[in-house]
Amino acid sequence: MMRRIKIITLALFAALSLLPTAYWSRVIGQQPQVTEAPTGFDNKTNGMSDQATFDHDREVFEERETAEEGLGPVYNAQGCIECHQNPVTGAASQIAVMRAGHRDAQGNFVAAPGGSLIHDRAIDPSVQEYVPNGENIRTLRMSLSTLGDGYVEAIADETLIEIARRQARETRGEIAGQVIQVPLLEAPGQTRVGRFGWKNQHASLLSFSVDAYLNEMGITSFLAPTENTSLGRSVAAFDQVADPEDAEGEVNLFAQFMRATKAPARDVALANTAEARAGAQVFNVIGCAICHTPTIQTAPPGTSFNGGNFVVPPALGNRVIHPYGDYLLHDVGTGDGIVQNGDRTTANKLRTPPLWGLRTRYRLLHDGSALTYEEAITRHRGEAGSVINRYRLLNEQQRAQLMRFLRSL
Numbered sequence: 161m162m163r164r165i166k167i168i169t170l171a172l173f174a175a176l177s178l179l180p181t182a183y184w185s186r187v188i189g190q191q192p193q194v195t196e197a198p199t200g201f202d203n204k205t206n207g208m209s210d211q212a213t214f215d216h217d218r219e220v221f222e223e224r225e226t227a228e229e230g231l232g233p234v235y236n237a238q239g240c241i242e243c244h245q246n247p248v249t250g251a252a253s254q255i256a257v258m259r260a261g262h263r264d265a266q267g268n269f270v271a272a273p274g275g276s277l278i279h280d281r282a283i284d285p286s287v288q289e290y291v292p293n294g295e296n297i298r299t300l301r302m303s304l305s306t307l308g309d310g311y312v313e314a315i316a317d318e319t320l321i322e323i324a325r326r327q328a329r330e331t332r333g334e335i336a337g338q339v340i341q342v343p344l345l346e347a348p349g350q351t352r353v354g355r356f357g358w359k360n361q362h363a364s365l366l367s368f369s370v371d372a373y374l375n376e377m378g379i380t381s382f383l384a385p386t387e388n389t390s391l392g393r394s395v396a397a398f399d400q401v402a403d404p405e406d407a408e409g410e411v412n413l414f415a416q417f418m419r420a421t422k423a424p425a426r427d428v429a430l431a432n433t434a435e436a437r438a439g440a441q442v443f444n445v446i447g448c449a450i451c452h453t454p455t456i457q458t459a460p461p462g463t464s465f466n467g468g469n470f471v472v473p474p475a476l477g478n479r480v481i482h483p484y485g486d487y488l489l490h491d492v493g494t495g496d497g498i499v500q501n502g503d504r505t506t507a508n509k510l511r512t513p514p515l516w517g518l519r520t521r522y523r524l525l526h527d528g529s530a531l532t533y534e535e536a537i538t539r540h541r542g543e544a545g546s547v548i549n550r551y552r553l554l555n556e557q558q559r560a561q562l563m564r565f566l567r568s569l
């Protein structure tokens with residue numbers, strides 16, 4: 161019986177691979193004028209800033225702060241670089257942060273007092289946070305890479321909405337990425353399609369920088385001038401610097417740095433092997449590429465986003481990127497139960513993580529709980545159910561090809 165299923169699947173597989181173009185690898189986006197975005201792990205600008213400006217912004221991103229400079233009172237690490245460093249500044253790391261909360265009688269998520277982020281460090285032991293009893297929904301969140309995120313910010317909302325529509329259409333609703341509109345801190349009252357963070361909690365790199373400066377480092381800035389609490393209790397007695405602590409607007413330089421980074425580069429030698437190329441076909445044919453979208457195009461230069469605060473520069477506009485992610489929320493059976501900027505339907509959804517740069521990390525999934533590609537893949541269920549069933553029916557050679565392809569990302 162199993163043998164028969166295998167033979168049928170192999171026949172299906174062979175038929176599918178004869179399709180003229182792999183449907184899911186087609187370019188999704190706006191214009192036919194196509195320029196590939198530059199890639200590299202080399203601390204070089206993508207052309208948006210000149211190299212001297214980029215180097216200066218990078219140094220600001222690499223600074224480690226002290227309590228005298230505004231760090232804390234509650235915080236997770238001393239600098240952006242602490243968690244965004246491997247293999248170059250701005251990328252990811254093994255550092256994870258903690259979130260916690262509980263559900264109320266109606267089943268709605270309620271964050272722990274003072275917010276679901278539980279800070280791991282404090283400048284004084286009396287304000288140290290911890291997971292209180294009863295906050296029984298807990299999750300780790302792995303650090304994400306910010307490389308190439310300027311291109312992601314330059315994707316039009318409509319492009320992401322179109323990817324979601326197409327998924328639903330082509331899979332008869334089995335796979336249907338959720339789009340959420342999130343507030344823009346730099347444009348009060350306005351929203352945009354979320355695309356950054358495991359929960360798509362932000363749509364702009366300035367909003368994320370402001371959030372991270374406050375929540376990861378405890379440094380207030382002009383768009384978030386109010387200090388965090390320690391589990392809801394004021395920490396004012398320990399705060400040494402007047403708010404906003406980021407008097408020079410470093411948050412703008414963090415955003416400018418990330419916008420000017422190149423996209424993560426492939427391992428070209430490996431990617432060009434016959435085995436990895438065959439693996440890319442497997443990835444498309446069995447449907448991984450439905451969510452892990454191989455190719456997206458950015459909006460044209462001059463397009464205004466984020467309430468007019470981000471006009472797509474020539475270096476970022478009309479660029480083709482290969483993120484292997486759709487920047488949409490899905491339920492693939494791994495949900496962490498936490499609600500951030502979305503509504504309650506997002507509790508068990510996560511953004512498809514872009515797989516570009518995958519070979520630079522091995523603690524996979526939002527909580528780092530899968531350590532091999534095989535584990536990460538077989539943990540997918542829910543919306544990914546049919547795709548994973550097709551994965552299970554691959555023969556050994558096809559699986560090996562898929563793994564080589566993933567290793568080349």
Ligand code: HEC
Binds near residue numbers: 255
């Ligand atoms: C303690 C570790 C830590 C520090 C310090 C830190 N980050 Fe992060 N960063 C994370 C984690 C963890 C995530 C994923 C968070 C999530 O979505 O829940 C993240 C995500 C991001 C993202 C989203 C990337 C994407 O493509 O979705 C951006 C942008 C970012 N951080 C910028 C910054 C900036 C700027 C700083 C410094 C002000 C900073 N981070 C400091 C751990 C950190």
Ligand code: HEC
Binds near residue numbers: 446452495510524547
């Ligand atoms: C329905 C959409 C969907 C499909 C189909 C899908 N994935 Fe995913 N993938 C996700 C989501 C969402 C996550 C994040 C889950 C989490 O963190 O808990 C993920 C996580 C991953 C990760 C871990 C990445 C990281 O940075 O931690 C890998 C590797 C991966 N997928 C590979 C695959 C492969 C290979 C296939 C095809 C066999 C596939 N996925 C099919 C949505 C999908």
